[in-house]
Amino acid sequence: MKNFADKKILITGGASGIGKLMAEKLASRGAVVVIVDINLDAAQNVCSSIKRSGGKAYALYGDMGNVESLKKLKSEVSSHGINIDVLINNAGVVFGGEFEKIPLEKHLLTSKINVDGLIALTYIFFDDLRKSKDSNIVNIASASGFVGLPYGTSYAASKWAVIGFSESLRLELKERGISNVHVTTVCPGYISTGMFSGVKAPLILPWLRPETIVEKIIYGIERDCAFIKEPFMVKWVDFLKGVLPLGVFTSINKFLGVSTSMTHWKGR
Numbered sequence: 001m002k003n004f005a006d007k008k009i010l011i012t013g014g015a016s017g018i019g020k021l022m023a024e025k026l027a028s029r030g031a032v033v034v035i036v037d038i039n040l041d042a043a044q045n046v047c048s049s050i051k052r053s054g055g056k057a058y059a060l061y062g063d064m065g066n067v068e069s070l071k072k073l074k075s076e077v078s079s080h081g082i083n084i085d086v087l088i089n090n091a092g093v094v095f096g097g098e099f100e101k102i103p104l105e106k107h108l109l110t111s112k113i114n115v116d117g118l119i120a121l122t123y124i125f126f127d128d129l130r131k132s133k134d135s136n137i138v139n140i141a142s143a144s145g146f147v148g149l150p151y152g153t154s155y156a157a158s159k160w161a162v163i164g165f166s167e168s169l170r171l172e173l174k175e176r177g178i179s180n181v182h183v184t185t186v187c188p189g190y191i192s193t194g195m196f197s198g199v200k201a202p203l204i205l206p207w208l209r210p211e212t213i214v215e216k217i218i219y220g221i222e223r224d225c226a227f228i229k230e231p232f233m234v235k236w237v238d239f240l241k242g243v244l245p246l247g248v249f250t251s252i253n254k255f256l257g258v259s260t261s262m263t264h265w266k267g268r
Ligand SMILES: NC(=O)c1ccc[n+]([C@@H]2O[C@H](COP(=O)([O-])OP(=O)(O)OC[C@H]3O[C@@H](n4cnc5c(N)ncnc54)[C@H](O)[C@@H]3O)[C@@H](O)[C@H]2O)c1
Pocket: 012, 013, 014, 015, 016, 017, 018, 019, 036, 037, 038, 039, 062, 063, 064, 065, 090, 091, 092, 093, 113, 140, 141, 142, 143, 187, 188, 189, 190, 191, 192, 193, 194, 195, 196
């Protein structure tokens, strides 16, 4: 996707954090952004501020944990005459802590929102994306989709699943000769949005500024990149995991503070 002007871009979780920033940046580049969030008031605030700056935006309710809500969302988007060109699956939740002390409902809600909702929304908007001349599916996974994340078990599990889904879909579309739909998997380390407040970021994975990762994501969409891995060390995790004995890899993670980073997670 070389040009965002008049492209219809749906962003889940667009009411705060990097979703909000992506909505603002893409609207400033001429896109029509559809901000979807469970927090409709906050989504409407983002929408109004974009409109005040001369951009085009809609704010719509959508609960990624409820497939019926996502089907309703599709009807609403269509009723505005909008065919989505870029789907940014960004909404996500995390519940940190010792595995058995986190209520089971929260573990299961994590995969419902982060995985089931993401797959469902991609399915529901897939016809739109195929109809578009040049379209993108952008799935926000995480660096924790490559490594085990103690005290963030179900969150890491959900992001491993997102990477598996996203990469499989990208390869399937290639196999099937569907060249107009591009899939990008985004794997960031910790970002200073508040979602992971309390965390002690490992030295080799310093906190990412929301602006930095959003710039990289937009650059990645423009170039139809398969993966965006930030900060730099994330690019090496797969390789190191492949070549190092498991015990050595685990010890390095512990030494660098990756394994203990979530110990003091508070979130919002
Ligand atoms: N913050 C980080 O350190 C970090 C690191 C790697 C990946 N990520 C991923 O990036 C994405 C955005 O993270 P963020 O830091 O901007 O988070 P955030 O908490 O600031 O924003 C998440 C948004 O998702 C919305 N949301 C939550 N549940 C929803 C639901 N059921 N349906 C619809 N919307 C819902 C929230 O209302 C919020 O607006 C997430 O997928 C997250 O897992 C974040």
